[in-house]
Amino acid sequence: MQFYLNGFRGGDPDIADAAPGRRYRGPHDPLPEKVDVLIAGCGPAGLCLAAQLSQFPEIETMIVDPKPGPIEKGQADGINTRTMEMFQAFGFGEKVKRESYWVNQTAFWSPDPANPSHIRRIGRVQDVPEDSSEMPHTLINQARVHELFLDVMRNSPSKLEPDYSWAVRDVVVDPSTDDHPVAVTLENTGVNAGETRTLRANYVVGCDGARSNVRKAIGGTLHGDAAHQAWGVMDILANTDFPDVRQKCLITSSTEGNILILPREGGYLFRMYVELDKLNPDERVSARNFSADDMIAAANRIMAPYTIDVKEVVWWSIYEIAHRLTDRFDDVGDDEDRNPRVFTAGDACHTHSPKAGQGMNVSMQDTFNLGWKLAHVLQGRADASLLRSYSRERWVEAKRLIDTDHQWARIMSAPPGQSELDGAGMPRFQKQFIENLIFTGGLAVRYDPSTLTAEPTHQALATGQEIGRRFHSAPVVRVADAMQMQLGHVALADGRWRVFVFAGENPSEALGLVEWLGSDPGSPIVKTRRAGEDIDALIDLRAVFQGRFDQIALEHMPPLLKPLKGRLGLQDHEKVFCLDHKGLGDIYQMRGIDRVQGCMIVVRPDQYIANVLPLSDRQGLAGFFDAILTPATDAP
Structure with missing residues (x-):
């Protein structure tokens, strides 16, 4: 985290100085025109x-x-x-990690063939696949x-x-x-x-x-349809002899319906989604007058032989499934x-x-x-x-969501033996859950080629950083202070583009590109920089080299990698990175980056990869940004 850019100031560094002329929002302040x-x-x-x-x-x-x-x-x-x-x-990812429940495993329960009126655990799955993200799946x-x-x-x-x-x-x-x-x-x-x-x-x-x-x-x-199925959801504080209450659980019974259990933050609270009754095609769920007691009773029927003793219902709601777009x-x-x-x-x-x-x-x-x-x-x-x-x-991604959830909701509500996935070697909902892990992690989004997302012409230079998908972070070391960190964490929600330059076996090519980006009139950084702005106000350049931090001479880096910024013209020391030498992983190997040629990866302000280019393709980089950004009319 960087602060003191415009001079020393005590107090909470997350609290910025107020901008001049900001609107006062008191309870009796008039609305703006x-x-x-x-x-x-x-x-x-x-x-x-x-x-x-x-x-x-x-x-x-x-x-x-x-x-x-x-x-x-x-x-x-x-x-x-x-x-x-x-x-x-x-800026609050670490806070959520500290406060939330982490979903590490998902357990699956289904009817016991020897006693179908009772459920039994039939499997567990790691909830977040290895190296799919450096962040956990959380509940809060x-x-x-x-x-x-x-x-x-x-x-x-x-x-x-x-x-x-x-x-x-x-x-x-x-x-x-x-x-x-x-x-x-x-x-x-x-x-x-x-x-x-x-x-x-x-x-x-x-x-x-x-x-x-x-x-x-x-x-x-x-537009869309409804599944005509009533479900209840409740956040509760309760005691139970069900052994997996502090794990995410998908439970299906033989005749009484299904339950989804989601443990919540704080160690005691948990959420239950409880299947209730089928609805007639012309019936609304409100006509049934379901209550929290109905949910608790249904949960006890579905979970037999286990029971749940609810001490407090914190919140509850009844809903019917609908898929509309x-x-x-x-x-x-x-x-x-x-x-x-x-x-x-x-x-x-x-x-x-x-x-x-x-x-x-x-x-x-x-x-x-x-x-x-x-x-x-x-x-x-x-x-x-x-x-x-x-x-x-976003319409394309919403359509993907609706289609996937449509299938998932019907699988969850289908009695055993009545789902298209039954008989496939494992219970239908476990199979579908595993197949959906990348989707449910939010990692299936892939934007199609457009002005903002280039064709994958040079994708082979970074096979693990797919154009159109989110930038997949990996461990690096910041050279200036030997700080071990995730490279993706430099991409803040500040409306800036990122250009990551990955040096090949000959670092001089990467350094030459950086020199050009910082000084040439054809550089997109130079063309879009306005008078009085820091040089990284719109396009933030970072460089990654293949040596150890103690093998890289910061004093020989081009000015763009140690720019003078802010009101006082202070030098930024946090633009240069190298391989992690402490065993967490090699970013080149983990993300399929060509060690010989290197590459540059352009990342949009929303963290999605816009382009992958050879280090030599300066005109390709300039042309990509020319199609999106307007040149500054008051350049320095």
């Missing part, structure tokens, strides 16, 4: 986006929610490994995730806070102007309930749930020749069952994809056409 971005909804998607945009005080961001304040309990709890990597970029209260994002917002230069008790009622886009063309009608849901205000925004993002008013305003509809994630129709102004994310554009643990994760990944693109456009670093890529990229 204009904002750059208005976010509807303080769920995971909305707060993830707000946390990103809060790092840019020049972008006026507002986030509203009809609730009177933050949630305290309930809702989602699963954080997959890809999201944990993202949390690391926001969604409210705590909200709080961590809120802390990022409060500590940012923007000092951003939500405006609670305001709901978006309508959104209207005026295509005849580029000056705050979106009119947003807000309705007060608090002490002045029913009062309305209209403000104007450059962009609106609807993170306002499955009944999204933002989606409805732009003509979006959720909207046709697009923005306000631009296929026949419209304009760039989008309104977007939807999370449950506003895709809904599914909660048992695969993907809802909160995919929702946050939606806005992690969108946030840096909005920042680029609003800062004038990219053309507004960049925003078209959001719907293209």
Whole structure:
């Protein structure tokens, strides 16, 4: 972690100095008349986006929610490994690791053939495959995730806070102007309930749930089907003789249904998803009037011969499975020749069952994809056409989610002997679980070739860093201080691109590339750098060499690898890395990087690999960035 860049200052280094002219958000402060971005909804998607945009005080961001304040309990709890990597970029990954429950193993229980009315354990699976991520799969209260994002917002230069008790009622886009063309009608849901205000925004993002008013305003509809199956979910404090209560468990009984057990943080709390009754095609789950007692009774029937003695129900809910997806994630129709102004994310554009643990994760990944693109456009670093890529990229991933979860939900609800996977050598749900591990880890996302994601022409130079997938971190040592660390952890949620230069057997080629990047007029770093900016303000260069840290002479490194930055012009010593010499792994070997030729890997601000190029292909690198970034008009 780097601080003191602009001079020494005591106190918590996570708390940034307030930007000049920031908006005061007191309880009686009037709403602004204009904002750059208005976010509807303080769920995971909305707060993830707000946390990103809060790092840019020049972008006026507002986030509203009809609730009177933050949630305290309930809702989602699963954080997959890809999201944990993202949390690391926001600065609170280690905090979540310390507070959360780690899902290390998943146990499978099914009817005992000798006594079908009783269940027995039939297997265990390691939950996170080896070297799929340096981060664990965790479980933690969604409210705590909200709080961590809120802390990022409060500590940012923007000092951003939500405006609670305001709901978006309508959104209207005026295509005849580029000056705050979106009119947003807000309705007060608090002490002045029913009062309305209209403000104007450059962009609106609807993170306002499955009944999204933002989606409805732009003509979006959720399409799909329902499984007509009632499920209950409860967070409980209970005693039980079931031996695997502190492991993730998938339990299927012969006649009583299924259960998913998820231990929670803190050592005592756990969550149970309990299958209840089938619903008629025209029936809603609310008509059955299920209660927490119904769930507890069903759980005891399914878990026989084991029993559960519930001491406290912390939170519970009844739901029915539905798989629905909207046709697009923005306000631009296929026949419209304009760039989008309104977007939807999370449950506003895709809904599914909660048992695969993907809802909160995919929702946050939606806005992690969108946030840096909005920042680029609003800062004038990219053309507004960049925003078209959001719907293209995230719709495909949402469709993958819906299709996979559709299959998983029906397998989980099918009685033994009635699933398409029965008779395949192991129980259907265990087989499907194993096949889905990369997907449920959030690691199956792969963006197709586009302006932002190059064709895999030179993929052979880094076979383990696939273009279109997230940058797969590996151990390195920072040369300046011999610090053993994960290379991917330098990619923060700060809207910057990363270029990783991996030196080949002849380091001079990598050093020559770095010299060119730092000084040549054709370099994308030089072309996009604005007057008064640090040289790494938009494109952050890092270099990795194959020797030990004590074999690399920092004094001979080009200026771009030890740049002078900040108000005082202080030298940055954290740009150069080498192989890990303490046995955690060789990044070249682990990620298939060509030792002879080396390569450069371009990583997007959302941590996805955009390009892999030879060290000699300077024009290829320049051309890639030319298609995305706008040259600075006031270069130093």
